Amino acid sequence: MQFDLTKPQKLLQESARTLFRRRCSMGRVRELMESDSAHDPELWQEFVDQGWTGLVFPEEVDGLDLGMVELAALMEVMGEFCVPGPFLNHLSASVVLNELRNHDLARARLREAIAGESRIVVALHETESRWGLNGVRLALRREAGRITLEGSKSRVSGAVEADWILAAVRDDEELAVVLIPANQEGVTVKATPAIDPTRPMGEIHFDGVLITEDHVLGRGEAALGAFTRWLQVGTVMTCADLVGGMQWVLDATVEYAKSREQFGRPIGSYQMIQEQCADMLLWVESSRSAAYYAAWALDEGDPDTGRALSMAKAYCSDAGREVGNRGVQVHGGIGFTWEHDLHLYYKRAKASELLYGDATFHRELLAKLILDE
Amino acid sequence: MQFDLTKPQKLLQESARTLFRRRCSMGRVRELMESDSAHDPELWQEFVDQGWTGLVFPEEVDGLDLGMVELAALMEVMGEFCVPGPFLNHLSASVVLNELRNHDLARARLREAIAGESRIVVALHETESRWGLNGVRLALRREAGRITLEGSKSRVSGAVEADWILAAVRDDEELAVVLIPANQEGVTVKATPAIDPTRPMGEIHFDGVLITEDHVLGRGEAALGAFTRWLQVGTVMTCADLVGGMQWVLDATVEYAKSREQFGRPIGSYQMIQEQCADMLLWVESSRSAAYYAAWALDEGDPDTGRALSMAKAYCSDAGREVGNRGVQVHGGIGFTWEHDLHLYYKRAKASELLYGDATFHRELLAKLILDE
């Protein structure tokens, strides 16, 4: 049993840190988050050059064929630097294509996605639906030999500037994956600003959009399998991103507690501050354990994968919020200012809390596994 | 607006304290709690002499005709001294008789109860039923002109040594109150020890017990009204008892934190200890506000009574437990010993947490009032 990252995994993290130190300073993050998509084409090209867009995909589609642990390791660093833009959603969406890569169109789009030529997004959510696939009601209309789509998807993280949309729809009651070019007639993508400006949300409207049969990449079991894998990979990525963010908050907070003096000594020497920092450490380290355990289990196809994923997401969601709360509290007034970078991490953690299902959602999934079998 | 206790209310508390200091030392509490009923006939007689058994009942039945605030004030002191025995249950059971006092038998029993000649208990709970009146399934059997009762009531606080049982039963689907002498043929009362030895529980079996028509004191609306009042008064009494207990725990803890030294100074000078004590104070004082507000509202027939009661019970239940937890923690090892009196309060609070419904139960009652109207 060996829990540490391997040397290559650590190298992957180090090269990511080097890149972000150079190309993704907090100043740059702040610039990017003012835009609708928070997307930086040059930074994106660096990701592509590093092979990250193909990190977990097979060599046959020019991927690096690495595993979930490597992906988590990379996402942890993205979390540390609060890297803006659609990488998380692009990569998890690529997973859908990869699952369906026997379909020629899917494979072609996957290659493009890996090569950085296009950006992909999964559109699942509809108004007032939960995470999970049960809330999908948007349906293909088949009439007189034509297939059309009419309706909306909302809260699509990474929607703005996506080139391809993978919409979760019903096709004659069955779940289906439909590939739609974002620039097709009848498709409108609107930025819908939300709490986290580093990973902006959008709304997608389909106004009588024409679908050709071969753009229905999969349905039934195949669609279910592809979207389930998307949820799983997205969950791991979100947890790892949260871990990196929490680590940044902890480090910044401890640093501040050491240097800030009140009543003649560093505030970090007060027990009420020490207590908060100690709890933060406990949460960060436990979140890290949970996130990597989930990554490892998913990679291994471990029978505990479902539990490991829900455990990680439920725990990291709560811990991310609480670490942020303590971080702001220990920083006092300065941690409450726009100037300080803390709030960027704080907001991102709050958004991640809901991404791929919140703690309550995942606890109920766990309850099903524990109590209903 | 005036929140303080009046002078007579404070005097009532002081005379109770004087009595308990004299007659109900912790040594005596420990002796009593070794018995099945924790009942002290001599102490009981003092209660009667003080008029406490008739505290809230009208003068026409020889009561003192005082209000819920006085009752709460008295119960707070009972909580402070961890007074053992069936007073809470006897008095709240007497409320049922009082509500039904137009019925001759009820009035007669009420007079006896106030005069201290007999002890009364309400038997509501059945196996695996919740608090509240919906779980009553035990039913009168009417056959060939005879009324009989067959079945059990469990978790009846104060059952042992009760002289009269007020059983909640179904009579042809309607809720009914039946008065049953504890020594009647076919009635068996068994002590069922539980976490709190100061207010022991019992189980009552009815084995073909014959019921005469006039022992059915009320049914339908009348029964519902009487039991509802019983729940309300019991809730106020339990909350006030919790407040008194919490206050004792807080006082003992602060006292200990001042005198116990570690690392060369009183542990109360450490912030981690100060924090726990400060939170305890917050909970105790908020519980006191909540308990007296509920008492006052019930007395006034305030339209907010239902909310005030559930608010008080939900809050005091949680606070009682948490104050106990911090109390033990600050005391350290010594607070974990049998010798120290802390655990008596700790266990009583844990039992009170469930009495008349736990926090979850009362939150759902609140939700009904807030969300379903």
Place this chain on the structure above:
Amino acid sequence: MDLRLTPGECEFRDQFRAWLSENLPEEPKLEGQESDPDYWEGLRSWQRKLSEGGWAGVSWPKAYGGRGATPIEESIYLGELAASKAPERVGVIGEGLVGPTIIAAGTEEQKSTFLPRILDGSHIWCQGFSEPNSGSDVASLSTKAVLEGDEYVVNGQKIWTSFAQIADWCLLLVRTDFDAPKHRGISCLLVDMKSEGVSVRPLRQMSGDSGFNEVFFTNVRVPVRYLLGELNEGWKITITALMNERANLGSGLYMMFKATFDELVLRAKELTRDGVSLAEDPINRQKIAQSFLELELFRVNSNRALSQISQNATPGPEGSILKLYWSEMNQRLVKTAMEVLGDEAQMESFDHGKWIYRYLRSRGNTIEAGTSEIQRNIIAQRVLGLARSY
């Protein structure tokens, strides 16, 4: 114990209600457009209106233009203001803090100069206490004032100063004795914000808006007649004022939190998830009920504290208990709202981003006006009598 209002308190409430119903501005709640001068002019005119109606400085003695209201009446006043969604009182620092301090420690000249102008809204005040390096440890402040002739020359920086961007005057704590123990070398100056050398910089918060400011003092000259109280006695004067202020927040705050709660209930009843109302979800119901009981208990706790303060003329550390209670309660309330309302609550377009704002803003609750750590210290030491922590 009687939790009903007394006939006198009822009359007070009814009078104010009647006045409000006739005098409330058409636009009931001015939205915070801080860059718009009209916004501030609106607030000043509201302050004037209150004053003209005799509804400014209600707790001040009648001799100074107040109404001599009891703490309970003051609480009723604040509750009615909040319930009627009246505009913010731009004179709140003048009325709640500066005025009472001048009444207690000011010269006759100071009283006659400042008190009427506080009431009629012509002087808006801010308070200059916190500094970048003196947060919880306010008494370590380093803004200094040196006597030159009949003027103090002030240099230094203040932070977290509400209303500074429009204030006319500032109640400023400065160090005047550099050798004395830190609490003994502080004085209190009344500073004209239009003086040369005063500059104000808005401080943007994580919630995106600018509720606070930084204020810089560079060789600002303050006539000695604007020294408030004795030289080097500034700490004692202001600490008393601060404690007075803290205790007075009850009803107004309650109404604010209640508005949040009521909106949460409204939205929870409207919104669905996969076809089920949020208000029908048993887990949401538990959370909402818990928020409700904590909120109502805040009201009861506040009333109880007011009732105690009414008996003992000087407020004690009850203020710390209430502050600790409401700050953490509000954080739990908005956390619950964010959890119950879920994705919607995180959208800027939903209720104009109000939930995001409330959520972020609430993090400041346990920091501003004395951190929770400081409140717990005060409770442990001043109420429970535990030894000083170090």
Place this chain on the structure above:
Amino acid sequence: MDLRLTPGECEFRDQFRAWLSENLPEEPKLEGQESDPDYWEGLRSWQRKLSEGGWAGVSWPKAYGGRGATPIEESIYLGELAASKAPERVGVIGEGLVGPTIIAAGTEEQKSTFLPRILDGSHIWCQGFSEPNSGSDVASLSTKAVLEGDEYVVNGQKIWTSFAQIADWCLLLVRTDFDAPKHRGISCLLVDMKSEGVSVRPLRQMSGDSGFNEVFFTNVRVPVRYLLGELNEGWKITITALMNERANLGSGLYMMFKATFDELVLRAKELTRDGVSLAEDPINRQKIAQSFLELELFRVNSNRALSQISQNATPGPEGSILKLYWSEMNQRLVKTAMEVLGDEAQMESFDHGKWIYRYLRSRGNTIEAGTSEIQRNIIAQRVLGLARSY
């Protein structure tokens, strides 16, 4: 990263499992009847059996009769013991604390005298560290030892001493230099519990049982050859031993908590309220799921810590993080159990009062073996590098 057991670790586990399946006593888990001498004899004979099979002191070096197991293997060992519901190891203090300390600091005579007898269960050990006035501040201990000829004369009192009522020997911390700073005047003695002047009094806990003892030492004479390590170096010796011990608890504890959790699930599925299964109640489901994830995360956290310890020979403060985690986790777990199971769980007759016992016993978790306050201090100062608090 590979969370599977290595082939070597699998082999270790399989070997022990095979041995257990053949050697486990018929009566799988002896119930704690501490007044019954047979109970203790049973435990001693189990210890002998483990030793004969080569399954005592598994982490000790082979040279001293151990098996040289890695931390992960030791954790596997403890997990298998717990999973098989094997009897308590009466020699746990000897194996886990005393033996390693003697190996590190003992004389050859001490090693040859004590080590084999620890392994074969003929010497049961207890540890005499805490005193009534020295709880968290162990180094302030006042039990003293004065040299008279070639014997130390010991006077004082220890508390919270597990196994003292049947122990043969005690690893005792005493003060031998009364002028030195408190950590520098402490020595470590190996004391025969049958010596004249040693008396033991069981300490009843709030849960009703007596897991701990008080031990009184009155003019107890200890030969100088039973001084362990250098004179006045006792603190350093034992603190190292304690840290070693703390880190080793993972798997055994996990299995214990898991047993609680599994029983909770079982009962929740069986019991109903007004006809509805407790396991179907959405609020119970949330609570149970939360307990589950915290429990499983404890296992993952433990494994990760073991994996780290395996790389850095000396365990660091990971032990404090784990201790803090499991102690508070177990308190939440039993709190959840009490809430979910409700009235039943409060009855002595339900599951033989096991839930009451667990609930009350859990309060000790955040006090024993270093309070949560101390653990947080250690984490803040030794892991995060914050300044010493005072």
